[in-house]
Amino acid sequence: MNKNKYVEIFAREAEEHLQLMRQGLLAMEKGGASGEQFNQLLRSAHTLKGSARMVDLLELSTVAHHMEDLLKELQGGGRELSPAVVDLLLVATDAIEALLAQASAGGTLSVNVAPIIEALRAGALPEQTIESAATNAAHPGVERRRSVRASVERLDQLTNCMGEILLSRQALAERQRQLLTLIPVMDSFLVQLHRTENHQRMKELRSSFVRIVSDLEQDTVHLGYQAEDIYQRAMELRLLPLATITEDFERSLRDLARTLGKELDFTVTGKEVELDRTVLDLIKPMLLHVLNNAVDHGIETPETRLHAGKPSFGRVHLSAQYEGAFIQIVVSDDGQGIDPAKVRGAAVKRGLLSADEAARLSDEAALYLVLQPGFSTREFITDVSGRGVGLDVVKTNLDQVKGNLTLSSKIGQGTEMRLRVPSSLAMFTGLLVEADGETYVIPQQYIVEILRLAPTEVRTELGREVVRLRERTIPLVSLAGLLSGASRSIEDELPEGRVSVVVLNFRDQLLGCLVDRAIGLHDVVVKGLGSQLKSLDYISGATLLGAGTPALIVSVADLYGARQTSEGTRLREAHAARQASAKRGRVLVVDDSITTRTMEKNILETHGYDVTIAVSGFDALEKLSGNSFDLMVSDVEMPGMTGFELTKKVREREETRALPVIIVTSLASADDRRRGMEAGAQAYIVKGTFDQGVLLETVEALID
Amino acid sequence: MSESQNYDIPKILDQMRADYWQSLETAELTEQVEQTDYMVVAFGQQRLGLPAATCREVLKLPRIVKVPRLPRHLPGIINLRGEIVAVTDLRPLLQLAAGEPTAAFRLVVIADGTQKTALLVERVEGLRAVAERTVEALAEGVSHEAVDLFRGKVEDAAGLLMLLDTKRLLARPELVIDQKGTANTLAE
DSSP, X not given: OOXXXXXXXXXXXXXXXXXXXXXXXXXXXXXXXXXXXXXXXXXXXXXXXXXXXXXXXXXXXXXXXXXXXXXXXXXXXXXXXXXXHHHHHHHHHHHHHHHHHHHHHTOOOOOOOHHHHHXXXXXXXXXXXXXXXXXXXXXXXXXOOSOOOOOHHHHHHHXXXXXXXXHHHHHHHHHHHHHHTHHHHHHHHHHHOXXXXXXXXXXXXXXXXXXXXXXXXXXXXXXXXXHHHHHHHHHHTTEEETHHHHHHHHHHHHHHHHHHTOEEEEEEEOTTOEEEHHHHHHHHHHHHHHHHHIIIIISOOHHHXXXXXXXXXXXEEEEEEEETTEEEEEEEEOSOOOOHHHHHHHHHHTTSSOHHHHHHXXXXXXXXXXXXXXXXXXXXXXXXXXXXXXXXXXXXXXXXXXXXXXXXXETTTEEEEEEEEESOSSEEEEEEEEETTEEEEEEGGXXXXXXXXXXXXXXXXXTEEEEEETTEEEEEEEHHHHHHOSOOOHHHHOXXXXXXXXXXXXXXXXXXXXXXXXXXXXXXXOBOOOSSEEEBTTEEEEEEOTTSOEEEEXXXXXXXXXXXXXXXXXXXXXXXXXXXXXXXXXXXXXXXXXXXXXXXXXXXXXXXXXXXXXXXXXXXXHHHHHSOOSEEEEOSOOSSSOHHHHHHHHHHSGGGTTOOEEEEESOOSHHHHHHHHHHTXXXXXXXGGOOHHHHHHHHHHHHO | OTGGGGSOHHHHHHHHHHHHHHHHHHHHHHHHSOEEEEEEEEETXXXXXXXXXXXXXXXXXXXXXXXXXXOTTOOEEEEETTEEEXXXXXXXXXXXXXXXOOTTOEEEEEEETTEEEEEEEXXXXXXXXXXXXXXXXXXXTOOOTTGGGEEEEEEETTEEEEEEOHHHHHHOGGGOEEHHHHHHHHHO
């Protein structure tokens, strides 16, 4: 066992307690002591006593032990709380700090604690010497800290700054690219210089310039590597080994087994696996509950076990291993397993489900009922894990760490619970998707696959749209619909052609999430949403994309919560509507005036045409190249490219040569009409005489 | 030569001394006038003064990423050097017409304690010192929902300037969104 490592861990823990104790003692001196303050002090002293003993710091443990005793006396009223006693306790706190500093520095213990222990026993400071001894002890000359504590906020600030430097590097690369574009400019200037010395001069300038640009490139790349490296290191500062929490488990599980009259063999593998400190804090209560549950509910009494042909001691195993950016934590036991029938019964009895609903649940699904609040299969309530809160804690914490959990159990053979948590809450891989014009991030760990579906592959089941995937029926929800909270128009629902559906898996339940576009996987750094947005439905945080633009992170747990209540997708309906309009024809309306194009769009749409809008000639050409249209309606006077020029270009292109074009304009002269026809338009409608009848008739005539 | 000796030197010195003290006193008097610096911002004709002490910086309009299900006065979030900050549009709160912001709009980042927001404004006029004694109360009987957001008004050369109380603004419940918190309380 690497003792130093544990001493370091203990030192960090102890510092927190020392700080708490100082605060408590000072508060006590000012205004007497509340019961809670006393309890806090007692807890700190008690923890220090126990933890110090574990890392073999016996003197420190003894001081803490006597502090605890004195505090108990004070609490019980056996001794009066006086400023002198508070002084004494503060001196003892200093002494512990000094002992700690020496232990951290790896030196031998040279602080003389005997007088302090004596004073704690007596409950008073006998003489001046103790104070000076402790003061000296608090500042031993040789002491050198080998670790410092930094708050998570500070680390966040550090990583924020590093993120900014990475962005600056991109800006530098862009500047360098801009400089490169100057080289051809110089070249063309060079050929214009006829005087030999000017030519020579410019040539030299050019080569110096090229050299500097190339140096700049190297420097930028170097800076980038350095910045990436520091960024990684800053992220790693937040990691701690799993051992920091499992040590506590061994003791408490042994005690629990003894109380319950069971024999236990608890083993841990993967103690060295490192996790983000915040993740560790969140999974600690969760693992403790799962383990308590295994000992309390899973493992049978030695007699039952022997009777069943098992060894008398029950095995509980905790293992952790890396899986990419995730940690797979498995808790398994060889106990009696979870009986789905019993679980169903208990759930019905507690009113969590109707008997009907329970009967319809598969055995696998029934297992997950044990995660519901207020659930316990035990007939009587123990003070360990039968209160029906245990596994619910697991669920709540998992949602917070964006973890996933799977349960499997065989009656008579044992239960296995797999937790998959991100090794760091600060960074994960996510799929960038587009919905309603914004980019969102879905954590990759929940994603099974991305489907490209034709609307005809969507089925309807009980009024909701579903897809079939490998023998499973998956309900569909629309991300944009859920996020906006309003039903979207049918057109928005259905982009061109096939649709992208991200298939999610959360606690073994599949859900299809319709997005406008799946962009790709990216490593993202998680950010809070700031002081103003304390919590949002469907959103768990934000991140910054390459260019520094924020993107919101989708809370998959919330999506699942909403899948029953939301109205689901309407792909089939949208498809049917499109089919209907496709029969009448697809029209591209080009106009720079929003009034005109909206009017034309409305007229045509109400008559069953599928209308796409372009705001300029260039926009129109772009839209024409990606899609097929049956007709184009265009304005003449538009900035950049006139309708006549647009029509000419349409005629020149192979794929649009035959596309009928209607010119709608306020230019009414005969000359304008002639120019329109020359450009290749089939019809010419003057806005002054514009009425919808003429437009519709012309469109109809030209499409058929 | 002899005329110059007729100057009453001590008297002149006395006068100079008196002037000196006088000028010092006047200076002190002017200093005693309490002043507060305001960052003057505006929407159209409506000019607002933000206490400069709470203003952190003025930004050109970056890309504001919209956040679903937020009220109109919270149009979205921005990246402020690696930190996510929500944008507050005062126009709906002040019942001013709120069109799409143009590129000329600015964000004024204000902070008080732990609360921080980026206020969307149409233009920033600059810093202006306001003498406390010139601050008037808002007209009585003004039944404006947002009236408690102001600590008063002053008239200056450019017209009326409404002085915003940023502390009260940042403490307004509609500026803080806690959708899950509300949901939890309801469930309980």
